[in-house]
Every structure is written in structure tokens, then in C-alpha cells.
Amino acid sequence: MTDPVGDQYQGYPYPARDPADEAKRLVRGSPSRWVEIQHYVFAGRRDPAAPFRALVAGGGTGDGAIMLAQELAERSGPGEVIHLDPSAAAAAVAVARAEARGLRNLRFHQGSLLELGGLGAFDYIDCCGVLHHLADPAAGLSALAAALAPGGGIGLMVYGALGRTGVYPAQAALRLLAGPGVPAPARLETARAFLADLPPTNWLRRNPHLHDHLQGGDAGLFDLLLHARDRAYTVPAVQDLLAQAGLRARAFIEPVRYDPLTYLADPALRARAAALSASDQASLAELIAGNLRKHIVYAVRAETDSGPARPAGPGTVLVLRDGDGPALGRGLAGGGRLKVDLDGIGLRVAVDAAGARLLTLLDGRRSLGDVRQLLAGDALGEAFAFQAACDRLYAALGPLNLLLVARAG
Numbered sequence: 399m400t401d402p403v404g405d406q407y408q409g410y411p412y413p414a415r416d417p418a419d420e421a422k423r424l425v426r427g428s429p430s431r432w433v434e435i436q437h438y439v440f441a442g443r444r445d446p447a448a449p450f451r452a453l454v455a456g457g458g459t460g461d462g463a464i465m466l467a468q469e470l471a472e473r474s475g476p477g478e479v480i481h482l483d484p485s486a487a488a489a490a491v492a493v494a495r496a497e498a499r500g501l502r503n504l505r506f507h508q509g510s511l512l513e514l515g516g517l518g519a520f521d522y523i524d525c526c527g528v529l530h531h532l533a534d535p536a537a538g539l540s541a542l543a544a545a546l547a548p549g550g551g552i553g554l555m556v557y558g559a560l561g562r563t564g565v566y567p568a569q570a571a572l573r574l575l576a577g578p579g580v581p582a583p584a585r586l587e588t589a590r591a592f593l594a595d596l597p598p599t600n601w602l603r604r605n606p607h608l609h610d611h612l613q614g615g616d617a618g619l620f621d622l623l624l625h626a627r628d629r630a631y632t633v634p635a636v637q638d639l640l641a642q643a644g645l646r647a648r649a650f651i652e653p654v655r656y657d658p659l660t661y662l663a664d665p666a667l668r669a670r671a672a673a674l675s676a677s678d679q680a681s682l683a684e685l686i687a688g689n690l691r692k693h694i695v696y697a698v699r700a701e702t703d704s705g706p707a708r709p710a711g712p713g714t715v716l717v718l719r720d721g722d723g724p725a726l727g728r729g730l731a732g733g734g735r736l737k738v739d740l741d742g743i744g745l746r747v748a749v750d751a752a753g754a755r756l757l758t759l760l761d762g763r764r765s766l767g768d769v770r771q772l773l774a775g776d777a778l779g780e781a782f783a784f785q786a787a788c789d790r791l792y793a794a795l796g797p798l799n800l801l802l803v804a805r806a807g
């Protein structure tokens with residue numbers, strides 16, 4: 399019997415990518431930014447130049463594998479990324495992208511993540527947008543967990559139930575209008591006509607958080623509304639999936655979205671929310687926000703007991719995930735507020751004068767020891783003031799997934 403999911407990704411490799419675009423830009427996103435792996439999986443303590451092996455399970459047309467291989471190629475130390483996917487058509491796009499970039503640290507393996515035997519152990523496994531398409535996602539995640547090297551971790555993305563409001567009724571409607579027995583091009587045509595006719599009351603039409611059916615071409619439309627197998631998860635369902643595989647969440651991305659205090663102003667509500675367990679807080683945040691269309695989570699083995707990353711120690715580097723620290727620091731000179739948009743929820747995050755000053759010195763390479771030396775003779779260079787300023791800056795930007803901790807290389 400042929401697998402309908404396999405047929406789909408052979409016919410419509412996802413996401414649609416043109417290898418020629420590699421000359422113009424690198425597609426970056428979570429999970430699997432190198433700095434995020436260092437921070438969330440290894441708590442900022444791993445030697446960044448140590449040998450590193452990663453698996454991108456269900457790598458598709460290559461976004462995660464290309465990004466990670468490119469970022470690893472730019473550091474010192476040996477590293478290897480294996481792209482695994484059953485779809486030869488998807489892998490062909492990823493191969494062409496790797497060739498366009500001249501990447502030599504990326505290998506390709508055609509197959510299923512359910513059969514990893516022979517590929518060895520991995521320090522890190524990316525599985526982005528794959529588990530929710532498997533017949534048995536828990537078995538898939540257990541297979542991945544079994545391939546982790548000691549101390550390793552996984553970066554996952556699965557669909558979020560609330561943020562996909564409207565998707566599943568639309569999928570059901572399209573199965574009635576043009577089900578899986580109808581040839582794919584005719585199903586796409588039906589889906590386009592259906593979208594054009596949706597009344598303003600339809601939940602898919604009213605959901606502003608979904609774009610694939612409008613901007614993702616045939617592959618995006620097929621993936622969102624005509625998928626052969628697809629389910630979505632609430633936060634407790636993600637926790638459950640992880641627990642079944644012997645894993646636990648280190649962080650949901652961006653952490654600020656999973657904190658109910660981000661959304662609640664009323665003091666009594668804040669006090670009640672703050673008294674909940676960490677997993678209930680994340681669950682409450684999802685229920686309040688309503689806009690989490692996917693859950694990105696970094697997970698480690700349940701028994702891994704290294705504490706969280708800390709913005710402390712002379713050999714630690716504070717890395718601004720995106721953008722230019724010095725430019726941001728200059729923009730916030732004297733203290734200011736950073737505007738952040740969480741898909742329709744606006745935040746203004748305060749950065750004080752000392753934090754802005756620190757930012758001007760964070761170039762992604764300087765260790766905290768170096769930064770403090772540059773501040774010698776300055777009140778901020780005093781040990782206590784320096785650490786307190788680092789802690790406050792990290793408390794402001796860490797939850798946004800903007801300021802991350804790595805070890806100096």
C-alpha cells in the first residue's frame with residue numbers, strides 16, 4: 399500500500415524553494431539556530447568548537463538543514479548535518495541548495511525517521527513540522543530520542559491547535575468537495591475556488607495567523623488544506639508527547655508567549671497565574687493568547703539535570719539572536735523600550751541605561767570577561783553592578799528569544 403503522506407511530499411515538496419535564491423539570502427528560523435541549540439540544549443556551557451553531529455529528520459526542501467550546516471560551517475570545529483527524508487523530490491531541492499552554497503558538511507539520506515539504525519548517535523536532532531504528519535507521532539519521537547547522544551537534545555515544531563482555528567473544518571469541507579480520490583491538480587483548483595467563496599464568518603477566513611494557503615503556492619495550499627494526515631497539539635498534548643518519549647521541554651519558543659503574565663494585567667489574575675505549575679502556566683498562556691499556530695520546543699532527556707543557561711561567568715558570551723547589538727544599544731541609549739509584535743499582540747519591553755550600554759558592546763564574540771574589561775574605570779564595570787546589569791538585560795530580552803547564552807570559543 400502506498401503512503402498518502404509520502405505521495406504528497408513527492409508531488410509537492412514543501413516548502414517550495416528555488417535553489418537560485420541561496421545567492422540572495424539564508425532562510426533562518428526556529429528551531430535549530432546554532433545559538434539557540436547552544437543556549438537551550440546545552441545551557442550555554444558546551445565548547446562551541448567541539449565536534450558536533452546533527453540530524454534533520456524530515457528535512458524536506460532543506461530550510462533547517464541548510465541553515466544549520468551554514469551556521470556550523472562559519473564556526474571553528476568539525477560538524478556534520480544529516481538530512482533525512484523519504485521524499486527524493488524534496489531532497490533534490492535541498493541538495494541543489496547545498497550545492498549552490500558550496501556546503502561540504504551536509505549529507506543526505508533517503509528514508510524514514512522510524513528507521514534510524516546505522517546512522518549513529520546525534521548531539522542534536524531537528525524535527526520541524528514532521529511528527530504531526532505521522533500515523534504514530536509518539537513512536538516517531540521515541541525513535542528520535544533513542545538516537546540522541548548523551549547530553550543531546552531535540553528541536554521540535556508541531557502544529558498548535560488554537561492558532562490553527564478554521565483549518566480542520568476547511569480540510570473537512572474540502573474532503574467532501576474533492577476528496578483524496580480526486581487528482582491533486584483538481585483538488586488544488588477546488589481549494590482555490592472554495593477559498594474565494596468563503597463568507598466573512600468562516601473561521602479560516604477570520605484567522606489572520608495563517609498564510610500558507612494564500613502565499614505558499616501549490617505546495618503551501620496542499621500542505622495546509624489538503625494534507626493526507628495532519629493533527630494539531632495543545633501545550634499539555636506536547637508535554638505528553640515528550641513524556642512518552644522520555645523527554646522534557648527545556649523551553650517553548652518564544653518563552654514570552656508561554657508566560658501568562660505576558661497577557662494579564664489584573665493583579666489578582668496575575669497572582670493566581672503565578673501560583674500555577676510551570677506547565678500549567680504555559681497551558682494557560684496558550685489558552686489566553688489564542689494565536690499560537692505552532693509549538694516550537696527544545697527538549698532534552700527527562701533525566702538531564704543541567705540547570706538553565708545563565709548570563710554569568712567571564713567565559714560566557716551573550717549573543718543577540720537577530721540584528722546588531724551595538725546598533726540596538728545605540729538606539730536605546732540612556733534606556734528605552736523595545737517594540738515587539740507577537741503576531742498581533744504588541745509588547746513594549748523596557749531596557750535600562752546600563753542594558754543599553756551593555757548591548758553596544760555585545761558583538762556576538764566578546765566574552766563577558768572582555769566586556770567587563772572594556773568597562774574598567776566605569777561604575778558599570780564594578781562586579782556587582784556588571785552582573786546585575788547583565789541579569790536585568792537578560793530578564794528583558796531572554797524571554798523574547800533575543801538574548802542567548804553561549805560559551806566563548
Ligand SMILES: C[S@@+](CC[C@H](N)C(=O)[O-])C[C@H]1O[C@@H](n2cnc3c(N)ncnc32)[C@H](O)[C@@H]1O
Nearest residue numbers: 407456457458461483485488510511526527528
Ligand atoms: C512539512 S514538511 C517539513 C520540512 C522541513 N522540516 C521544514 O520545516 O521545512 C514534512 C516533511 O516530512 C517528511 N516526512 C514524512 N514522513 C516522514 C518520515 N516517516 N520520516 C522522515 N520524514 C518524513 C516529508 O517527506 C516532508 O518532507
